[in-house]
Amino acid sequence: MRLSQYLLPTLRETPADAEIVSHQLMLRAGMIRRLAAGLYSWLPLGYRVVQRVEQVVREEMNAAGAQEVLMPVVQPAELWEESGRWDNFGPELLRIKDRHDRDFALGPTHEEVITDLIRGEVRSYRQLPLNLYQIQTKFRDEIRPRFGVMRAREFVMKDGYSFEADEASLDRTYEAMFEAYGRIFSRLGLDFRPVRARTGAIGGSVSHEFHVLAESGEDEIASCPSCGYAANVELAEAAAPETERPAPGEELRTVDTPGAYTIAAVSAMLDVPADRTVKTLFAEGRHGPVALVLRGDHELNEDKAAAHPALGGECHFLDGHRVKQLAGAEPGSVGPVGLDVEKVTVVADREAAVLADFVCGANRDDQHLMGVNWNENLPEPQAADLRMVVKGDPCPECRTPMDTTRGIEVGHIFKLGAKYSESLGATYLDADGREHPMLMGCYGIGVSRIVAAAIEQNHDDAGIRWPEAIAPFDVALIAINKKKSQRVADAAEAVYAELREAGYEVLYDDRDERPGIQFNDADLIGIPHRLVVGDKGLDRGVYEYKARTAAESEDAPADGLLEFLRTRAGDV
Known part of the structure; x- marks a missing residue:
């Protein structure tokens, strides 16, 4: 992609209303623009990152045996009334009426819709288990949307739902999803931690959250460096004291x-x-x-x-x-x-x-x-046990002093059991013809939130430093003063063609801008690898190469460029 033809409105100054780093950098890097409180348009650069995240999620979900579907955003109130959540979900559920005065909601989640779908399609235990997911826009009417896409009202989410005949099957699927989530966040290049968590408004008996570790995180996590115990502090057990109560020594x-x-x-x-x-x-x-x-x-x-x-x-x-x-x-x-x-x-x-x-x-x-x-x-x-745990509390499993860190929740999995299948009548017949409610699991990933979380974890004073798996482009190519040097223009065009033919996604800065502006923009948008074509380098038969995470640049040979890049950027 030629930058001269690309919608990339970068900003030099930090917007005053952006409170955290990811919000600031997403605005400055031309990734998003605000439409209204908690509502953002994704510009081309930002949407490419969303698509890269979706690609990894989709690949791992498919590999784990889940099947992709797509359900409506607008949901009839009748389903929510059947589940009992129309009145008790809270004001985050945006309720609307159609022209016939019928009640609907903009979906914050899809337990009701997926259960309605499956109750009409599944009759026998032979059709189970089923694991379905979608990647779709959700809407939750947050009372105070903030931090850009981190806590927006409209967001992109992967929500998955499994239907099982028994607890053993649910356990297997839950474990498969737990492992798939670990692979997803590892592939995305994120430093993350799965923790035990409360189930909240979704319901169910068991749940785990997946947190990207970052100081800006809204959640606090207690974890044991010895045995691996980890839980959201909302759930973490405060171990019982080992010491007995001292004898009284004072008068009242x-x-x-x-x-x-x-x-x-x-x-x-x-x-x-x-x-x-x-x-x-x-x-x-x-x-x-x-x-x-x-x-x-x-x-x-x-x-x-x-x-x-x-x-x-x-x-x-x-x-x-x-x-x-x-x-x-x-x-x-x-x-x-x-x-x-x-x-x-x-x-x-x-x-x-x-x-x-x-x-x-x-x-x-x-x-x-x-x-x-x-x-x-x-x-x-x-x-x-009534209290919040604090740093240094003994682990409830091995009594090693625990650490506390902050995290950004990017994934959450639940064992729902029969909560929704019973209320909505989603049943199956077993081998003896007896009717049972299906057991369900629920598996969510905040796709758009991952983009912000990745920035919170990967940035410096100059801008974003994308993990390679979700970077919008693989290589930033800069031509220095190409307007004044035809050989620079010709060499840059040749490099651009060579890299694209080899499969690299390249953002070619072919603008007639000062080198400082070109370098600053490249650092700001955080593309992992940068190649600079200039007269001085061409005199020596090299291009200037710099990894976004490196402190210094190095020479890349013009003859053998692809081999050099493969040692730095890998195969694409």
Whole structure:
């Protein structure tokens, strides 16, 4: 492709509204342009990267036995009502009406549609298992779209769905997809990590996320460098403490703490470390209020709390008025001592349950208690894992101190079980003629998000540094001052033809621009290999070659160029 004929509107300055590197560079490199909040047009350079990602995804999905389909973006409300998600999916589901006043949705995902398709086509166990996927545009009405295509409202996604006759078959397909995802992200040249995750709005029993590791990631991942355990911190287990609770050593006493309503303020006022304080949060439980007690330096994991039997799946905090009715004080001065156990269930995180001589709110405004001890000043609590894990926590499987890193979720796989097949009536007949609901799996990859994630992981001050598998072009060819030198123009044309004939995708900068602009644009758009044709090099029978990731350039022989490139860029 000749750059003089290519729509590549690069920008010198960083757009003010672009917050993260990938958004900045995608705009500057002429890959995308904003249409409205969370809606982007893909320009030729950007769309080539999307297509390269799609190609790898498609090849690996096909190799794993999945079959490609294409389903409508617009989905009838009746299907979502059958599954029960029309009312509970949330405002991310964009609801629309047609001219006949019938309700539809723009598809954020396709569980309902694929299940409807298969329930009409599959009757017998002999037709199972089935693994189907599509690569298609999705729409989710994000409340605050941001970070460019990283969290857009419209995006390109690969979503796949499997239908199985039994758990063993589902396990095999899930494992095959897990392995296929590993191959996809490896081929794309990404530093990634699969982690255990919660299932969220999609539902199901087991799920794994695949994260591209990057400091800009919205998710935090806990991982063990020893045994390989890895999980999103929303799910990661905080290992039970190995030490027993110390014996009490202090007398209970009340202290005034005027204006100290946070752990930091209380710790500073009383000169007590945060890990010797506790905080108490009140939530609505299945059979009445629940007091959740955590060590002062720990944060509540709402998903873990919601899973506790006392809460029954939801974690709704009580407002200040209700808290004062139960505890007698405003939030910030409340604690577990003196609560009416007939009315309030006390559940303590496992670390809080082994504290002795701790500090907590006195249930009187502007006062706290010191020297508090379980079993002496208040009843023994129910102990449970309620908190977010932090760096250095012991691994729940081998107790090695864990690391925490940030990641960008680019893939998610689920074991859905019979969640959708039961509600939509997708059944099959077994060998004895008995009817069963099909078991399902769900397998998603954020194709357009991968493009941004790859940039977050592969860039420098000059611009993007694409992994070769998804680079929009293989080689950037630059002709220096070709307008003034016919032999440069002729040599560059010859190189361009030679590389294309050999199968390389080449972006030939044939513009009449200053060399500095040409070099800057080449670095900005991040093509892995650059060849420069100039008079000085031609005098010596060489071209200037530079890998995008290299610090220095080197000579490439004009005679034997393809052989030289194969040692740097490989075969195409």
